[in-house]
Amino acid sequence: MPRVPAHLRERALVMLQGGMRTENVARAINSNVRTVRNLRQRYRETGRTADRPRSGRPRVTTPAQDWYIRTSHLRYRMARTTARGTPGKHNPSISAQTVCNWLRKAGLRACRPVVRQVLTRHHWPQHRPWAQTHRRWTRQDWQKVIFTDESRLCLTRGDGRIRVYRRRHERYTEACTLELDRFGWGRSVMVWGGVSQHHWTELDVISGNLNAVHYREDILLPHVVPFLQAHPDMTLQHDNATSQTARSVCDYLQDRNVSVLPWPAKSPDLNPNEHVWDLLEWRVRARAIPARNVRELAGAWVEEWGNISQQELTNLVQSMRRRCTAVLNAAGGHTRNTLFHFC
Template sequence: MPRLSLQDKARAIGQMEAGVKVRRVAALFGVSPGTISKLRTKFRETGEVKDRPRSGRPKKTTPQEDRFLTLASLRNRRLSSRDLQARFAQRYHRQISDQTVRNRLHMASLHAARKPAMTALQRQARLRWCRQHRQWNLRMWGNVMFSDESRFCLRKLDGRIKVWRRRGERYADCCTDRVTPSNGGSVMVWGGISLTGKTELVVIEGNLNAVRYRNEILEPVAIPYLQNLGPNSILQDDNARPHSARIITEYLQNLGVERMEWPAVSPDLNPIEHLWDQLGHAVRARVTNTTMLADLRQILVEEWDAIPQQCVTRLVTSMRRRCQAVVTAYGSSTCY
């Protein structure tokens, strides 16, 4: 449960004095009813909402130093805790740990997050697509094969850059960053999932173009899977160049394959993105300093095959909730 700030505590007391029930106040602030009940008891006994004096190790930073860390992170959202640690040492001529820096930022309601940047037109397209599909039932989503490519690096599997944000700023433009894929020492793979199963994992050597997408993925793997899925099967792929090339469009039309229109910049709508994250965690647990690229390819295939079907089914069944979340956010990014 999150800690309530002094301002939120005062607001919670005001809500209860206005006659709002404890459970309703707890839901408004995202805390347990017990937290609000204890806050009310403390206010009745002391007339204050601030924390009572407590024993324990004294803080290593003063309120002024805490404000310095908070303002530094707000002025440059992409400063890491190590960067803030160095700035603190330069300003106050003493060292604190990077964990202390993170603790102070968390106390100021700043948490690390990232999301893809999108334009107003892209948000409108996402909103329009989700309004069209949010009424689909599970049987209709069961006809869709979700597919995607992902790249896994050998030595540095995750190149994410995180920013510090306050509550309510998870998807603010000042907290966004574009993520670029790593070059060299990596393996690209393709996979597809549906409500009832998943395809084999295709390891892609080198760069993927439209011809290779047709010859190495669609023809030997994706099309047979769609045929087994049923006569109403639908192929979902994103708007990457190999997917949107004319030869791919004509190839799928000649085969009579129905293709799902897909809004750009929408990783939160594709359930397979969660499987890539799960696969990455499993691979990181097995990669060592002596692991070679050939070993990484084999590990990826083994861990992909080991993903249980119930995980895949649970992700596909979330599509209706994903669409509703985008509609609620008016096309902006969601928590998925």
């Protein structure tokens, strides 16, 4: 028999005791006639209108195991890992679905993990003093920096089937994020670009891998050096990729008196270029005619790169002080600005 809400059961009982016919009572509570008859019979036998206890499906886990699932999952965050690690003498083979069902009851939601750079114990101490020093920079100081970065653009995105169960405020915690090294690239193309508050360079499409020779001959020589010669008060920012920290690259920049901003390793949440890549990706994906190959994809990115507005660049550059403060609040770890562009 279908379950009837308690307030409808009481209402039906009052109408039956008042002499109303069973058919009329069923119509009044929007229920089946047989349900009303069973309700009246149950009241005659037990003196109650509540449903009889139902056995249901037997529980697979004990209360102790339920407690262990919740506390253990706050460390591992993957249902399969938690299922394998849950002890049980009577039911050693707890499935991942059982763990997922209980986690939903405990208020943990299944969400896509944030993709982040891998931070080791050597990276955290580098981020904090850098952020502490540059938090004092003014907007005029940041206006004199040209932020550069390279990114790999994918023709198709991953299916995003990896999920972590977390609470609302745990999106950027270490256990709820996914290391970038676990993603593959597929059919893709690499691009490079630089932005400042009032200027931006051309978007360069890189063929093959970006090594030191390629970076010096195809990026620094035709793009960076002419830009900095036209704006001698500007400072170059690039990350600590091996192609950019090679001795030949450093000597090349030093010979041309290029001022380089020291930059901590593995810090995409400090670079506003990451948000530029994300903005362009949304615009390219929203096009009515999607790119069919990597050549069309690169062309779409070049076109959208030229459509960046001045206000968007101003907002990104002026966010640098907030980014430094966020890194300090996170003790050098990942912040809400963590937005690494990936396929």
